[in-house]
Amino acid sequence: MSAASDRRELRLARRTGSHRCSDHLVVAPLWVAYNVNLGTLLRTCDAVGACMAVPASPHYLEALARGDTLVRRPCIHWLDCERERWVEAQRALGWRIVAVELAERSVSLPRLEVAREPTIVLLGHESSGIPEEMVDAADTCVEIPMLGVGRSLNVAVAGSLVLYRLAGLA
Numbered sequence: 585m586s587a588a589s590d591r592r593e594l595r596l597a598r599r600t601g602s603h604r605c606s607d608h609l610v611v612a613p614l615w616v617a618y619n620v621n622l623g624t625l626l627r628t629c630d631a632v633g634a635c636m637a638v639p640a641s642p643h644y645l646e647a648l649a650r651g652d653t654l655v656r657r658p659c660i661h662w663l664d665c666e667r668e669r670w671v672e673a674q675r676a677l678g679w680r681i682v683a684v685e686l687a688e689r690s691v692s693l694p695r696l697e698v699a700r701e702p703t704i705v706l707l708g709h710e711s712s713g714i715p716e717e718m719v720d721a722a723d724t725c726v727e728i729p730m731l732g733v734g735r736s737l738n739v740a741v742a743g744s745l746v747l748y749r750l751a752g753l754a
């Protein structure tokens with residue numbers, strides 16, 4: 585049997601799940617600009633069983649239509665109001681807000697616990713990050729340690745690392 589067909593069989597045996605709307609893990613890349621990053625995050629949502637929440641703007645509608653390479657895509661929750669108000673409203677409903685961002689009070693990723701309560705993960709713009717007031721309003725901020733000279737990771741990489749951790753898969 586060839587390596588390719590071995591892999592196909594392994595995939596069939598191990599990827600038996602189908603996406604259901606997550607009632608506990610939602611990624612909200614509310615300020616992300618590049619289509620490719622949104623497409624990558626959508627694949628991570630599928631992998632960890634999370635949903636995605638984004639503004640219902642032409643930018644996100646187009647980016648997610650283009651970046652969707654999955655047979656069946658994860659749930660996308662379209663915001664029905666302005667971003668900041670939506671985050672506040674979810675918080676009032678009992679969701680814990682985790683901002684993935686460098687901040688004075690950020691906890692380091694290895695110390696982040698698995699999400700045991702409904703959690704929304706905020707991700708920032710590729711050049712300006714998450715707006716300061718949203719970082720301040722979050723329940724938890726998480727920073728991914730970096731040893732190199734780069735100032736930050738690609739946002740889809742950062743989001744994926746945090747989602748894997750919160751989902752208890754890494």
Ligand SMILES: C[S@@+](CC[C@H](N)C(=O)[O-])C[C@H]1O[C@@H](n2cnc3c(N)ncnc32)[C@H](O)[C@@H]1O
Pocket residue numbers: 684685686706707708709710711712713714726727728729730735736737738739740742743
């Ligand atoms: C490319 S970074 C933005 C960097 C921006 N120049 C700044 O200094 O805020 C885009 C997003 O990825 C996430 N990110 C990237 N690297 C990170 C890290 N090491 N720790 C936490 N979040 C990170 C954050 O959500 C950030 O807003």
